[in-house]
Amino acid sequence: MAADVTTTEEWQALRKHADEIRATHLRDLFAGDPARGERLTVEVADLYVDYSKNLVTDETLGLLTALAERVGLTERIAAMFAGSHINGTEDRAVLHTALRLPRDAALRVDGQDVVADVHAVRQRMAEFAEQVRAGQWRGHTGERIRTVVNIGIGGSDLGPVMAYEALKAYRDGGISCRFVSNIDPTDIHDTTADLDPASTLFVVVSKTFSTQETLANAHQARRWLLAGLDAGEEAVAKHFVAVSTNAPRVSDFGIDPANMFGFWDWVGGRYSLPSAVGLSVLLAIGPARFDELLAGYHAVDEHFRTAPPARNAPVLLGLLNIWYTNFLGAQTHAVLPYSQYLHRFPAYLQQLTMESNGKSVRTGGQAVSYDTGEIFWGEPGTNGQHAFYQLLHQGTRLVPADFIGFTEPNHDIGDMHDLFMSNFFAQTAALAFGRTAEQVAAEGTPAALVPHRVMAGNHPSTTIVADRLTPATLGQLVALYEHIVLTEGAIWDINPFDQWGVELGKVMANQLAPLLTGDRAELADLDSSTAALIRRYRAERRRD
Numbered sequence: 001m002a003a004d005v006t007t008t009e010e011w012q013a014l015r016k017h018a019d020e021i022r023a024t025h026l027r028d029l030f031a032g033d034p035a036r037g038e039r040l041t042v043e044v045a046d047l048y049v050d051y052s053k054n055l056v057t058d059e060t061l062g063l064l065t066a067l068a069e070r071v072g073l074t075e076r077i078a079a080m081f082a083g084s085h086i087n088g089t090e091d092r093a094v095l096h097t098a099l100r101l102p103r104d105a106a107l108r109v110d111g112q113d114v115v116a117d118v119h120a121v122r123q124r125m126a127e128f129a130e131q132v133r134a135g136q137w138r139g140h141t142g143e144r145i146r147t148v149v150n151i152g153i154g155g156s157d158l159g160p161v162m163a164y165e166a167l168k169a170y171r172d173g174g175i176s177c178r179f180v181s182n183i184d185p186t187d188i189h190d191t192t193a194d195l196d197p198a199s200t201l202f203v204v205v206s207k208t209f210s211t212q213e214t215l216a217n218a219h220q221a222r223r224w225l226l227a228g229l230d231a232g233e234e235a236v237a238k239h240f241v242a243v244s245t246n247a248p249r250v251s252d253f254g255i256d257p258a259n260m261f262g263f264w265d266w267v268g269g270r271y272s273l274p275s276a277v278g279l280s281v282l283l284a285i286g287p288a289r290f291d292e293l294l295a296g297y298h299a300v301d302e303h304f305r306t307a308p309p310a311r312n313a314p315v316l317l318g319l320l321n322i323w324y325t326n327f328l329g330a331q332t333h334a335v336l337p338y339s340q341y342l343h344r345f346p347a348y349l350q351q352l353t354m355e356s357n358g359k360s361v362r363t364g365g366q367a368v369s370y371d372t373g374e375i376f377w378g379e380p381g382t383n384g385q386h387a388f389y390q391l392l393h394q395g396t397r398l399v400p401a402d403f404i405g406f407t408e409p410n411h412d413i414g415d416m417h418d419l420f421m422s423n424f425f426a427q428t429a430a431l432a433f434g435r436t437a438e439q440v441a442a443e444g445t446p447a448a449l450v451p452h453r454v455m456a457g458n459h460p461s462t463t464i465v466a467d468r469l470t471p472a473t474l475g476q477l478v479a480l481y482e483h484i485v486l487t488e489g490a491i492w493d494i495n496p497f498d499q500w501g502v503e504l505g506k507v508m509a510n511q512l513a514p515l516l517t518g519d520r521a522e523l524a525d526l527d528s529s530t531a532a533l534i535r536r537y538r539a540e541r542r543r544d
């Protein structure tokens with residue numbers, strides 16, 4: 001059993017060192033090292049990562065990488081790539097990296113040729129997508145498919161919707177996508193309201209094919225389709241395909257297994273975008289672009305697998321997050337993409353990071369004695385600037401922030417992109433260096449206002465820049481964050497690949513459902529709050 005990480009000398013050294021850093025300002029760190037802004041950077045594939053505006057010195061980075069070595073991070077990375085069952089509570093390998101291995105790679109896990117399996121599904125997906133995009137696959141009435149509705153939730157929704165939105169500039173082939181996730185009936189109602197069933201294809205995505213929300217939405221979609229076409233069950237085959245690991249349940253639903261695209265239990269839902277779960281994105285952008293997305297992921301996988309910790313971008317960024325969470329007291333982490341196309345990226349990262357590392361039990365079953373799981377949040381710039389940046393600049397909390405931007409816009413209009421990016425560069429500089437009382441006074445500010453206009457600075461950020469938002473750079477960004485998650489999980493000695501905490505709410509919702517639908521009346525065994533709420537609800541719904 002591994003020792004509690006807080007008892008290691010590396011952790012203790014970092015704790016002591018944190019006191020020194022608290023007394024240091026980024027202004028001094030930059031003044032003392034004119035090359036800092038170029039030195040504390042790392043390039044990974046097409047991403048330029050500048051971590052110089054973080055509250056660290058070379059000593060901090062040395063101590064953090066020593067901590068990583070102490071907990072065996074390098075071995076853990078190797079174990080993941082090799083297909084060891086590092087998801088201990090479910091006794092599973094963790095192999096989302098295998099989804100993006102090139103065709104000529106070799107990986108056998110538990111006796112299976114994983115690369116051959118992955119590429120066989122990719123091939124079927126590509127062929128299907130080409131048929132739909134070319135108008136060879138048509139709906140029941142002979143109409144071309146124009147709209148794809150992805151029905152799924154959690155990892156079966158957030159990855160596809162994020163990537164579809166991010167890659168809108170690469171859409172071709174005449175297919176647009178919509179996404180239904182919530183069991184709130186307004187979601188499917190509004191999403192289908194103006195659609196023509198004859199030209200609509202539903203992609204039902206569920207790893208387990210047992211998720212209440214997804215099944216309820218899929219059943220409603222089927223009713224909507226058959227009513228709209230005035231057709232019988234035979235129409236389903238041309239308008240429904242499934243993505244799942246569970247073939248029997250897919251066929252129970254009435255989808256022909258020939259129209260199912262599989263994946264494997266070694267792909268966690270929140271890591272599943274590069275599997276068949278990305279089918280709706282593939283339908284929108286085509287197989288060649290989808291391959292570029294996966295190649296982008298793979299480039300960062302290779303970097304993570306082979307680069308030494310001190311030059312390894314996901315390792316460095318993961319360790320910085322540990323530094324802020326466990327030594328400097330940060331509670332949250334802002335992610336601020338300067339790209340409107342990345343507007344769902346923070347929501348996607350919330351599941352990736354918080355469902356992965358929101359754990360309080362170590363791999364061996366002991367309770368943790370330290371904070372885990374950062375709280376990720378954010379909005380695209382510049383919208384965030386006019387909303388919550390005030391707190392980042394002058395509030396009392398430490399909020400490390402990731403700024404993500406692109407040199408070239410997807411649509412170049414006048415000087416708008418230059419104006420946009422001037423905000424991007426200005427914000428990280430303003431956060432880091434602020435404005436002193438002397439500077440504010442020298443501008444002629446009335447004395448009483450000076451304290452209000454002082455910007456303390458010293459607010460840390462990391463800047464990630466790529467030339468352009470492309471399928472490849474999107475894959476690189478996602479893989480970067482996936483591996484940051486693994487790095488943090490290794491330091492915290494938790495399993496980032498299970499999600500037992502989501503279960504209780506699901507079980508209880510299933511128990512309560514008959515009380516709301518009127519199939520069961522007895523409220524006596526409920527707590528008084530829940531019983532009163534349901535009594536009131538039922539009275540309003542006139543079920544009593």
Ligand SMILES: O=P(O)(O)OC[C@H]1O[C@H](O)[C@H](O)[C@@H](O)[C@@H]1O
Nearest residue numbers: 154155156206207208211269502
């Ligand atoms: O893909 P599904 O099996 O339908 O699961 C959808 C989602 O359900 C859950 O509750 C899990 O917490 C998520 O990790 C998962 O992505």
